[in-house]
Amino acid sequence: MTFEVRDVxxxxxxxxxxDVDLQSSPTVRQRLLECLDKNKRLxxxxxxxxxxxSSGVASLVEAFQVSRKRSxxxxxxxxxxxxxxxxxxxxxxxxxxxHADVTxxxxxxG
Amino acid sequence: METGIVEYMTAPPALVxxxxxxxxxxxxxxxxxxxxxxxxxxxxxxxSNSFDAVAKSALERIAKYVGAEASSLFMLDDQxxxxxxxxxxxxxxxxxxxxxxxSGIVGRAVQRQEAQIVRDVxxxxxxxxxxxxKTGFTTKSILVAPLSVGRERLGAIxxxxxxxxxxxxxxxxxxxxxxxxRAAALAIRNLRxxxxxxxxxxxRHELELAAEIQRDLLPQPSAKEFPIHGINVPxxxxxxxxxxxxxxxxxxxxxxxxxxxxxGMNAALLMAKTSSLFRxxxxxAEHPGQLLNAINNExxxxxxxxxxxxxxxxIFDPSTGIARxxxxxxxxxxxxxxxxxxxxxIPADAPPLGIAAGIAGPEGFPVVDLDLKGGxxxxxxxxxxxATTFGGxxxxxxxxxxxxxxxxxxxxxxxxxxxxxxxxxxxxxxRDDLTLIIVEDNGxxxxxxxxxxxxxxxxxxxxxLRLRVPARAxxxxxxxxxxxxASAYCGCGPEWTLDLVMAVDEACQNIIRHAYGGRDxxxxxxxxxxxxxxxxxxxxxxxxEPVDPSPIRSRDLNDVRPGGLGVHLIKSVTDDARFxxxxxxxxxxxxxxKRLAPKVN
Numbered sequence: 001m002t003f004e005v006r007d008v009x010x011x012x013x014x015x016x017x018x019d020v021d022l023q024s025s026p027t028v029r030q031r032l033l034e035c036l037d038k039n040k041r042l043x044x045x046x047x048x049x050x051x052x053x054s055s056g057v058a059s060l061v062e063a064f065q066v067s068r069k070r071s072x073x074x075x076x077x078x079x080x081x082x083x084x085x086x087x088x089x090x091x092x093x094x095x096x097x098x099h100a101d102v103t104x105x106x107x108x109x110g
Numbered sequence: 111m112e113t114g115i116v117e118y119m120t121a122p123p124a125l126v127x128x129x130x131x132x133x134x135x136x137x138x139x140x141x142x143x144x145x146x147x148x149x150x151x152x153x154x155x156x157x158s159n160s161f162d163a164v165a166k167s168a169l170e171r172i173a174k175y176v177g178a179e180a181s182s183l184f185m186l187d188d189q190x191x192x193x194x195x196x197x198x199x200x201x202x203x204x205x206x207x208x209x210x211x212x213s214g215i216v217g218r219a220v221q222r223q224e225a226q227i228v229r230d231v232x233x234x235x236x237x238x239x240x241x242x243x244k245t246g247f248t249t250k251s252i253l254v255a256p257l258s259v260g261r262e263r264l265g266a267i268x269x270x271x272x273x274x275x276x277x278x279x280x281x282x283x284x285x286x287x288x289x290x291x292r293a294a295a296l297a298i299r300n301l302r303x304x305x306x307x308x309x310x311x312x313x314r315h316e317l318e319l320a321a322e323i324q325r326d327l328l329p330q331p332s333a334k335e336f337p338i339h340g341i342n343v344p345x346x347x348x349x350x351x352x353x354x355x356x357x358x359x360x361x362x363x364x365x366x367x368x369x370x371x372x373x374g375m376n377a378a379l380l381m382a383k384t385s386s387l388f389r390x391x392x393x394x395a396e397h398p399g400q401l402l403n404a405i406n407n408e409x410x411x412x413x414x415x416x417x418x419x420x421x422x423x424x425i426f427d428p429s430t431g432i433a434r435x436x437x438x439x440x441x442x443x444x445x446x447x448x449x450x451x452x453x454x455x456i457p458a459d460a461p462p463l464g465i466a467a468g469i470a471g472p473e474g475f476p477v478v479d480l481d482l483k484g485g486x487x488x489x490x491x492x493x494x495x496x497a498t499t500f501g502g503x504x505x506x507x508x509x510x511x512x513x514x515x516x517x518x519x520x521x522x523x524x525x526x527x528x529x530x531x532x533x534x535x536x537x538x539x540x541r542d543d544l545t546l547i548i549v550e551d552n553g554x555x556x557x558x559x560x561x562x563x564x565x566x567x568x569x570x571x572x573x574x575l576r577l578r579v580p581a582r583a584x585x586x587x588x589x590x591x592x593x594x595x596a597s598a599y600c601g602c603g604p605e606w607t608l609d610l611v612m613a614v615d616e617a618c619q620n621i622i623r624h625a626y627g628g629r630d631x632x633x634x635x636x637x638x639x640x641x642x643x644x645x646x647x648x649x650x651x652x653x654x655e656p657v658d659p660s661p662i663r664s665r666d667l668n669d670v671r672p673g674g675l676g677v678h679l680i681k682s683v684t685d686d687a688r689f690x691x692x693x694x695x696x697x698x699x700x701x702x703x704k705r706l707a708p709k710v711n
Contacts, residue, residue, distance in 0.1 A: 021586050051615075053612070053615055055619065058472065086612065089682045
């Protein structure tokens with residue numbers, strides 16, 4: 001699993017790759033929360049996520065809740081089929097703001 | 111009251127003193143006129159159902175009869191602090207005019223309960239010129255009679271500016287006005303009483319309707335053999351308690367009992383809301399901890415004015431005898447074992463609902479799994495424990511236990527009536543709403559637990575792959591890859607494979623996190639992939655402590671049950687997922703089954 005942060009026009013974009021599982025999700029959780037401490041806008045690119053489990057989803061949920069509390073912007077972008085399967089089974093596809101790609105996600109106001 | 115009239119009719123001393131000389135005696139014609147007016151007005155007042163409608167014409171008649179320019183009727187408000195002009199006759203309309211109850215000559219008449227005759231207002235210190243200043247009317251002389259019945263002050267009738275004759279109000283004018291005011295006061299009081307009665311009747315009717323709707327919110331009485339029975343005895347017309355019993359298509363039964371803080375109509379309305387939420391949300395909830403958490407969050411979204419709800423919610427499976435319970439700040443339910451005559455209390459481990467939102471984790475409130483083992487669960491509101499006994503004391507929890515023991519041999523439908531009946535003293539209202547539900551396990555197990563496909567650690571027939579890995583997060587990727595290989599071996603496509611991978615991964619996570627408590631190198635996981643007919647079964651075994659077999663198993667020990675997101679995922683993507691009795695040497699055995707869906711080429 002890799003975790004990369006870049007800035008796109010004032011929005012922090014986190015690109016996750018590989019497997020977000022019990023082993024890597026504590027890191028993902030911590031770093032997502034750090035990003036939210038520094039940024040008012042955060043987009044998580046799930047395009048290269050080959051697998052995400054319930055603990056990975058829980059990290060996203062926690063980041064989502066923190067962003068809501070702070071009125072920050074938080075969105076998911078280009079969600080891979082494997083990740084989308086889990087999000088829809090967890091009925092979270094209706095909860096998260098999901099954009100087709102990073103460009104749309106960073107351009108969106110919210 | 112009658113003596114009051116007589117006294118005033120014989121000219122009160124204060125009045126006589128206020129007059130410069132005795133008026134000339136009335137002529138026979140004048141007396142006849144007087145009497146006929148009084149008789150006529152009394153008839154009008156007593157026959158009327160709407161005082162306002164006749165007041166205006168009555169004031170006109172009085173003014174004209176006395177020969178005055180204007181007249182008005184002032185009524186005291188409910189607090190007795192102000193007087194309001196409710197009707198008037200004359201050149202200016204002062205209807206709606208509000209004066210302090212002590213203000214002016216009218217105020218003096220009301221406060222002293224004495225008629226007042228003022229022939230020149232300029233000589234009276236109490237005269238308030240404010241009204242004249244506002245209306246442009248000039249008040250010269252005033253005649254006022256208080257309106258009262260017994261000690262009840264209602265207001266006053268005022269007649270202004272005598273224009274007839276010598277332009278001076280006479281004692282006869284005053285006694286006439288006084289007589290009329292007495293009749294008017296009686297009529298007004300009667301009207302008010304009638305209005306109050308009508309209003310009370312309307313309220314009673316509305317309360318009856320509310321009580322009827324509320325009764326309809328309670329479930330129909332259970333059939334005699336049904337394992338859960340409930341009863342609600344309201345202390346007033348409407349109740350703040352409720353219960354519900356809701357059978358599900360899979361044979362399990364949702365039930366709940368709740369007590370809304372406070373009594374009366376507002377508690378009843380919150381009760382209606384909460385019971386609707388229960389019915390609605392139970393249909394999609396996996397367990398009571400999740401359900402009560404959802405109800406709590408919903409209740410918190412709208413302000414309930416400091417009211418809250420205590421609730422025990424549960425789901426009972428008659429085939430296993432297991433009741434899963436969440437107690438949110440409610441009186442502890444009692445589990446009674448008849449053969450051992452023992453009681454077990456299930457205390458509240460969640461706060462009452464409607465106080466703070468979002469206080470539970472993603473799993474919801476804590477859940478207790480209670481194996482009834484042929485016993486009976488009694489869930490009740492404090493209307494039972496706090497009921498008054500024949501001796502006058504409170505029943506208390508010991509009294510409840512004694513009642514349960516005394517009636518334990520009776521059939522369920524009789525028992526619930528008798529227990530509720532025992533605390534309802536004849537002719538005495540209950541102190542509080544009384545609600546009771548009884549969940550009885552008949553001890554008959556309809557589904558036998560299937561013996562595991564693999565009972566020892568030797569590799570059985572049909573095993574596609576066996577894997578033994580240390581229970582560590584960094585080994586999960588290997589388990590997932592092995593699962594992919596097993597799925598590929600069975601000829602299944604990528605979507606089917608992803609779902610199986612997810613289920614196995616989540617099941618392993620639960621072993622690592624819960625069975626082994628998240629400690630590294632705490633033990634191994636053995637995973638068998640077994641092809642059974644048209645299904646692939648995955649048996650996951652660990653060597654941790656077996657699940658505690660005592661009746662109360664805390665939720666944390668066996669998290670791999672409906673509830674968490676991981677468990678939800680497992681259940682969503684497999685056809686069956688359950689714990690099985692583990693073979694010797696194995697801590698826990700969890701089996702997943704998924705029907706094969708071979709890839710179509």
